[in-house]
Amino acid sequence: MNKHQASVLMRHEVGLHARPSVKLTKLAKAFESRIDLGLSPDGPWVDAKSIVKVMATKAPKDSTIYFRAEGLDAKAALEALVTLVDGDFQDGR
Numbered sequence: 001m002n003k004h005q006a007s008v009l010m011r012h013e014v015g016l017h018a019r020p021s022v023k024l025t026k027l028a029k030a031f032e033s034r035i036d037l038g039l040s041p042d043g044p045w046v047d048a049k050s051i052v053k054v055m056a057t058k059a060p061k062d063s064t065i066y067f068r069a070e071g072l073d074a075k076a077a078l079e080a081l082v083t084l085v086d087g088d089f090q091d092g093r
Helices: 018-029 051-056 074-086
Strands: 005-012 034-038 063-069
Touching: 005 074, 018 051, 034 074, 051 074, 063 074
Parallel strands: none
Antiparallel strands: 005 063, 034 063
């Protein structure tokens, strides 16, 4: 199984609150791989596909978000999630 890790600095003004959390979990759900999110490279880890768990992290602005993924599309999933966070959760439209 493919295992990958990535991290990204979150510059979103209000941190990981409702709207960014919804975008993040919606994107995570688009991939088959198991995807976890943490605020440190050692965890604790939460399921990035769970809106409740992602919002519960209360990640503040300027915090580093760590992702780990396992599965066939793990690398693509992490690239997409890092791009989303790095792009300040813009839709790209």
